[in-house]
Every structure is written in structure tokens, then in C-alpha cells.
Amino acid sequence: MSGSQSLEDAIDWILVEMEADGLENVGTQNVLVPHWVRGKETLDIVSPRPRNIPVLGLGGSIGTPEGGIEAEVLVVSGFDDLAARSAEAKGKIVLFNVPFTSYGETVVYRRNGAPAAAKAGAVASLIRSVGPYSMQTPHTGSMRYEEDVPKIPHAAITLEDAGYIQRMSERGISVSVRLHMSAETRPDVMSRNVVAEIVGSEFPDEVVVMGGHIDSWDVGTGAMDDGGGCVATWEALRIIKNLGLRPRRTIRVVLWTNEENGLNGGRVYRDSVASNLDNHILAIESDAGLFKPSGFGFSGSDEALEIMREVGSLLAGIGADSITEGGGGADIGPLMRDGVPGMGLSVDRSRYFWYHHSPADTIDKLDPRDVGLSVATLAVVAFVVADMPERLPR
């Protein structure tokens, strides 16, 4: 987690291993990152039937007063429903019980639920965890406050418990809960992006950059989000090196820090290469887990897309040759907004959001063969684009 000693320890370990792998220009970039600490959390249903339920505070949330916050729950089906019933929200804990459709459609309640509830006078807000499936699995993630709106604690409960509270509420049975959170935001601390390269033989200043983000949420182990992306891009580079291949252009792996709750790593990287952006040929991100890869989603010119489809066709043998239009990643977003073609590794997404930001994001969920296929897909595409006689057009 950004701000944690564990993250910096992991970075230190990676640097040693990357040097041992014989990668070139192994180093770091300092990145100032937020330091949010979860602390202790409990959520108890007080009535109608007392029960302790799983809860995860959302990243950036304030804590509760020491004695917790006890209040009746007002269940709403979304922002419109909250607006329609705002007169009922005062002094209550608002629960946004919004079933998962897509991540984009439902994550808005995680991100922006607290200020919306606070404006209506709520004393805390809860969300149904953002995910399509649950085995009593809470999911954390980042949230925001708004200026001039009171800050209230904001936390996620499981699909099961959100459904229970909804059913009680529909029967006219009032549900009260007591929320304890000792979360706090401490002063920003320094973290680092990790960088390693194979320097190009002919055009060393021209760069194909690829990577994942090295920070993760504090629950689970971040195997999917995004340990996998880090390991796969690093391993792709290591394999190219071990094969004795040196492409015409530089391939650079960057493990960005602070994707989850700030995106500062991606911004610092972009700023660090601002003078060389024209020479950033392609940016590749892997941040959807290392499930079976199908290819890439590409954002760039039509001409470049055609070339990428040709490159992608090399991966037909492993079924990873689908180059679809549109794609990228949060860490390479700043590069892409400045005109660098970008793409994201496409994988089977059927279970990604089962585990995302939850205690179940652990390495056992990944199939070693799928991991290997993802590495191969990244290695082939990065090498070919870095080694083409002509640079990928914009």
C-alpha cells in the first residue's frame, strides 16, 4: 500500500533481483504518495438481530469517533434515489445498494458516495462492494471528499449483507448498525517508481515502455492488482535479455507506484520524460490480472492500429492475437493524454472483479499457464515494436 514500509521493502527486493537478472539502467524515481492507514474496523448490526459483519473502509476515508457511529441505515438504490429521499437521510447511515453492472457504472458510489450522503445530512455512508460475486467478500478502493462538504466515514460491506439490509428495509424493519473505523491520513511520504531497461542498439532514445503498478491495496496480496502486471512485464524483459536479443529501440519496464490512491507514479514518470515524449513509441500496461490473454486494446492512429494488428497476428498460435480499438491503463494515462500510443493487455475478465481490491486477491487464483501466456504476449509485442525498422506512427 502506498505509504507502507512493505511497499518500499518490495521495491528494494525488486531492485536487487532486477540487477541480478542483468537488466540495464535499473533504478528508481522518487514519487511523493499519500499515506492512508486503515487501522481497526468493525461493523456491527445492532438491530434487528445483532451480528458482526465484514467491512472494509474505503481508501482515504476518515475514521469514526472513538466510540463509533451508531445509526439507522437508509438504503438507497443510487444517487437519484438519495436525492428523492434526502429528507430521510439526516442523522442516518446511507447504504448505496447498487448491484454491479460494469465497474465504471458502480464504482461511482465508492468514489463519490460519501460527499453525496454528507450533503443529505448522513453521518456515515456504506456501499455494496463493487463486484459481481461474493462469498462474504468486502472490496476496498479509493474514495474522494469534496471541498466544503463535511467528511463522513465511508466503507464497503458485502453483497450478502447489503442484500440482507435491503430485504429488512423493504419489510419495514429498521436496521441499525454501529461502525468503528480508526482510519487516518498521515503526511505524504516518498515512494518510488522502479525502472529497468534493455537499451536499444540503433535508437536508444526511442522507448517502448511497459509495466504495471507496484502498489496494491492493503488487503489480500495484490496478486492480480497488480503484482501480476509487474511480474509479467519484468519477466518479459528478462526473457528478451536472456535470449540475447537487443532490439533497435529501448524497451523500458516501469513499475509505477501509487496507482490505487493517487496515480502519482504515472504522473511523475510522464514529467520525467516530458522532454522525450516524441520518442515514446508505445506505452503498454498490464493491470487486469494475468488471466488467459486474448491480445491488447490499442489507442492510437488508424495507421498504427493496422500495424499493431500485423504484430498481434504473431500471437495467433496462443490465441492472443486480438487487437481491439481503445485501451490503455491508469499509469500510462498521462503519457497517452500527451499523445503517446497506448495499450493494455487484454485478458479473460470473467473473474477479475471477483477478487479486485479484496482479501481474495491472492496468487492461487492465477493459472501458471495463463501467467506464462501473458508474459509471452507482452514479450513478443514489446520486442517487435521496439525492433521494427520504422517507428510506430502516431
Add this chain to the structure above:
Amino acid sequence: MSGSQSLEDAIDWILVEMEADGLENVGTQNVLVPHWVRGKETLDIVSPRPRNIPVLGLGGSIGTPEGGIEAEVLVVSGFDDLAARSAEAKGKIVLFNVPFTSYGETVVYRRNGAPAAAKAGAVASLIRSVGPYSMQTPHTGSMRYEEDVPKIPHAAITLEDAGYIQRMSERGISVSVRLHMSAETRPDVMSRNVVAEIVGSEFPDEVVVMGGHIDSWDVGTGAMDDGGGCVATWEALRIIKNLGLRPRRTIRVVLWTNEENGLNGGRVYRDSVASNLDNHILAIESDAGLFKPSGFGFSGSDEALEIMREVGSLLAGIGADSITEGGGGADIGPLMRDGVPGMGLSVDRSRYFWYHHSPADTIDKLDPRDVGLSVATLAVVAFVVADMPERLPR
């Protein structure tokens, strides 16, 4: 849970509702049941990296001393491995890390792991939860001690954490944990089987009995194990009643108590009908969740099986016409051992053991249509067998 006030409250509620449904001879049978109370439980990995992990004590286990038990973990792959390495087990906590194959093959470590570990000198024992899939999901269940073998605490951890400890162990990294359990077994208390009938018009003493068990584990809500079986058999009877149908023989629904950690409900029921066992035509149990039904597993004579296949064919329209050889249920086991033909509702079992005995056994996992199909399957078969001109042969 057997011994809990919640169970007795549920039974009281059911009795009122069954009377309101117009069912006949609604009543109870007293059953003395064990009273195991989980209390508070925590399991902390102490080294190499401190972390609190999910744990569920196994039903019947003793607790730890107040300060907990802290020891190194010895990971074994089964009883044979433990026997081969018993010299290493003294003073340690044995972890049986046995991947799920079938319930029958892996549940033995839950049931009998503690005495096996204790004989080797272990101070506590852990199992990898009995189930094929996990999202950091621990599963509880019953366990046994042996006479003249020291009692040690016995608990389940998740697949993820068992895998983690195994990997550390394989790398030669010692894992130590601290287990706290305040579990205790209190004096037996009185619970009840619930009984309700539609009395037969022609042969009221001849009985088709069907049901599920009304006790469940204390985690989750027992929606699958076995709230579903109770509700489905009750609802099947209610529908027959509401349709104004009265079969030639009596249909009796029994909601057995104490299936999970004693089977006393099934035994008391058998004893209560000992003088009328010849008139028990068929015993039906539903205890595999209300997933999509495929028919029944039947245990009885070949002649009876042929007839049941004819009866089952009525369910071809909903795909529930498969009558396979062999089947029954734990609660009807005592009846079956005394010669009563028995059968169990067969359902899609692909996810049953994902939820079984875990906090994820909640009603949201069931599809209302599958529940309805299960009710229909039970209603049709129970009615037809109760209403056939000739009794089902033995």
C-alpha cells in the same frame, strides 16, 4: 446451531406458520442435543510476516488456554505423511493441507485430524478447509476426539492461507502461529424435531416421510445447509394441501434437529416410529442445497427402483427425471438402516461445497427458479408415491 436459542426460536416460528398453512398434526418431538459454543476465535501468523488470518474452530473442539497456543506449524499432506514425520510433530501445530478431491475423501481430516495430531504430540491441529474453492473462506464442521487421546484444539483455515503456509514451509521458512479459541461444550439441552402432515385418506398409518434438517452451523445462515431442504419439503406439503389433494397415504414432513453435530434428531425420529417402520413406505431427504434439481438418488429394491423411475418420468418436463441408484441422507440414515427405502433430492452440486458450512451459505446463492423446481420435484414424487394404489415394494 444445536443448543442455541436461535434454533428454538426458529422452530417456534415454523410451528406457528405450519399451523397457519393448515397442515395437519403439527407438532414436535423432544431431542436432547449437544451444546457447543464457538466463542471468540483468532489466528495470527506470528512469523515470518505477522498477519491475522481467517479461522473457524471445528464443532466440538476444545478451546485454547486463555493466552492462546503459539507454535511452529508442521504441514502434512495427510495421515500417512503425519505418520512418517511424527517425530517432528511434538510441540507443534499440525496443518493437514489436503486439497479437496471429494467431500468424503477430505472430510476425514476435519473429523479425525485432532486425535491423529495429538497422538504425535501436537499441541493443536489445523485443516485446510474442506471445499474446492475459496475467496478467503473458512469452513467449519464437526470433529471428534478419541478416548484416551489428549484433546487438542482443532480449527480450519482457508485454502489461500494453507497454500501460503505450505509454500513457506517448502522454502524452508518456519511459520509460527498463535491460535486463540474460547470454544466450549456445555451440558446437553433439549431441542425438537418438527413434524407436520397431510393424513392419508385410505392408509393413514402408511407414511411417506420427507424433510431436511433445521439446525445449521453458526456461521452463515444455513440457507443451503439445510434451510433450503426444510423450506422445500414444507412448501411441497403446503402446495399439496392448498391444491386440495389428499393422497391415499400420509405425507409427513419432518424437520430434523441436530444433523450437523450429533444426528440425534434422525435417531429420535426413527425410535419414535420403531413400531411402525414397516409402514414407512419411503423416506426422502433434501440436504444438498436447492440448486437445479435433476431427480433423486434412490436406495431400495430393484423392483422399487423401477417404479421410482416410472414416477420420476413425470418430471421429464423440468429435467428432474433422473433416478439414480444409491442415495439417501444423514437424517433418514437410521430409517434406511432399518430397511426403509430412502432417497435424496439430486441437484447440481457444482457449487454446494463452495458455501457449505461457511459464512457464504446465504440465501442470495440460490436461484428462486431452482428453488421452485426443487419444490415441484419433491411435491410430485411425494404425492405420487403416497397416492399409488399399491405400496412401494421393499
